[in-house]
Amino acid sequence: MWTKSRQIKFLSLGIGCGIFYNFIFSQIPLVQKLELQLQDTLLRLHHPKSPPQEIILVKIQSKDLANQQLSIGRVFYADLAKNLLEAGASVVVLNLRNDWREAPGFEYPITITEPINRPLKNLVQNHGDQIVLVTRTNSIDNSKKNRILIYNHLLPFDSEQLRPLINPETIQGFFEYEPEAELPRNLSSTARRTHLVGQFFLSEEINQIQTFKSAALLALEKFEQQEKLLYLSSRIAKISTQVEINFWGKAGTFPSLELTSICQPSKEQKCLVASPVQLSQKVRHKVVFIGFAEGNNIHTMPMLSPFGDSIAGVEIQANLMASLMTDSFLQIPPQWLELIIVIFGALVINDIVYRYKDWRLLRIVLGIFIGYLGGCLILWKYKWILSIIQPLLVWTTTGISVFIYLIFGQQKEVITLQNYQITQLKAAEQEAILSRTRKILNRIASDIHDGPLQELKLVMDKIELSPDLDVDVILDKLAALGQEIRDKLTNIRRLAQTMEVTPRLQQGLDLGIKITLQELVNSGKLTVKVITELQPLEEPELSSVWIEQREEIYRFFREALHNVIQHAQAPRGNATQVCISLKQEGVRCSLAIANDGAIAESTSGITKGGYGIKIMDAVICELLDGAWEISAFPSGEVRVTLNWRLPNS
DSSP: OOOHHHHHHHHHHHHHHHHHHHHHHHTOHHHHHHHHHHHHHHHHTTSOSSOOTTEEEEEEOHHHHHOSTTOOOHHHHHHHHHHHHHTTOSEEEEOOOGGGSOOSOSSOOSSOOOGGGHHHHHHHHHSTTTEEEEEEEOOSTTOSSOBOOOOGGGSOEETTTTEESSOGGGTEEEEEOOOGGGOOSSTTOTTTEEESEEEEESOSSSOOEEEEEBHHHHHHHHHHHHHTOTTHHHHHTTOOSEEEOOOOSSTTOSOEEEGGGTEEOOTTSOOEESOHHHHHHHHTTOEEEEEEOSSSSTTTOOEEOTTSSEEOHHHHHHHHHHHHHTTOOEEOOOHHHHHHHHHHHHHHHHHHHHHOOSHHHHHHHHHHHHHHHHHHHHHHHTTBOOOOHHHHHHHHHHHHHHHHHHHHHHHHHHHHHHHHHHHHHHHHHHHHHHHHHHHHHHHHHHHHIIIIIHHHHHHHHHHHHOSSOOHHHHHHHHHHHHHHHHHHHHHHHHHHHHOSOOGGGTTOHHHHHHHHHHHHHHHTSOOSEEEEEEOOOOOOTTOHHHHHHHHHHHHHHHHHHHHIIIIISTTTOOOOEEEEEEEEETTEEEEEEEEOSOHHHHHHHHHTTSHHHHHHHHHHHHSTTOEEEEEEOTTSOEEEEEEEEOOOO
8 A cells, every 4th residue: 555655755756757858858859850750751641742832932032132223122022012913913921121120119100101111011001901021020939028020110000090000910920930040950940830820019118919820821811812712711810829830842842933034124123024924824813922032141031941951931931821721730739738748648657667567567558658659640630749759758768767766665675674674583582592591590590509509508407417527528528519510600601602593593493403404414423314304384583482482492303313313323223214304283383303213222312311301391391382202113213292382473
């Protein structure tokens, strides 16, 4: 069962790993490159093989700007757009030079604007339903306070009402742009992902928010109005998330017109159409994008395409327009939603790693990965795209990290438990040693009291009651008593130095007996054949009572085996084998030592000396329900059996 603190710790680990690895992999170029390649592949599967024919570009080159007779200015630019519209173009999208877009601020001018802006202003006033002015903005996601520049100087103005005659949002469309030098090839690139609708502050002084459409969406809306196709733009305008731009190829994929093929040089800086019929055939019922397409400057607005080449802003707008026209773009969920998916997946992986630590783990994790890939394909079918490679890498590394953490945690718990058990075992052994020491000391004290001290009392009584004593006899007697007492005290000192738990018994009574038998055989002290039937006992290892009893049982075994060595095997006996068995039935246990020697010889060490009987009687007094017996059979077998009951843990 999980404790509450452990659950919180485990959840924190999953969330932390998910966030940390998500950040790490988002900074690795190789991961971003693989993710980009996969998403670009999925994008290309959605769009037709060739771009729509309704889009055409008019690219203005640097050589056109350098031509003295064809000076590209506001007058010429406005005349070019007017001629395209008169030739039958449905919509003209104008990318203005950066220095043409400067405005004095949000306040609309009351006086008449400068004559240099009048041609563009008249164009907007007369063809506002077919003109889109591209307004460059920063990335919406990277700006805390998005601001859009209003072309006050190009909008017709009502000086009495102090307001523009045309609403800016109906003529201006934004284009998110980041300089190529500051733009890594990653998933957040504005050359790949863009908003179709955005909210902007009109100025830093006035906290007024206005909704603007992207230049491509606004152009599509006006194209559908001109061509009587009012169905797609209204649905697209409701998309509030970013969309993935579909690219049809490298730079130069869309058809384009050279400026010199449209206009002839003119001293009045106007665009004189060389062949109105040919121009009408090329631009009729089409959306024309006009923009600067050469050089790496603010007028061109170049960015990196999925194909790795630098592509001008006007071509990126054309790709986005084509994606909207063919309904082949993909929607991108918000970043917070993708982060939630990553964190939730990390938590699921964490839980699975915790619950399963065998081969089922790989099967379940593989199933989750396949399920996620299947879900991504289903969403892709419904025009949504999720990150694939990065979440899978995050979940994999999270699972590995948690697995390693659990292994080290388990090892730490095992070590802690082992240390605790060792501490408990040592405490139990110390308690058993103290208990045995007390009992042995009491036994020695009783021996001294019942033996030398009683003899000493008799001697003292004789001295007191008998007037004529043999002094030499008394002195000999006292010397013998003193030596006996000194021997007892020496035994006590030796006992204090050697009192400890028998190490070989710490792994179990059966192993201790087996090791002792092997040592006796190897040393040559035990020469008969040894047969063992040793069953491991269910020992309460941390019980001091059992540790003490185990020492006594081992003492009984050594005494019985010593009797076999001294009296049953050659040269004193004729035994050929000894059988030692250790058994347990429930809580009852028995230890038997049997040999096949002659009855009289094999039992003499126990029945005659009396010391063996005394030791064995002392042992059973220390055991629970302890009892022992010696049995002699007509076949010559002699068996010594000890029975006892295991103490509770």
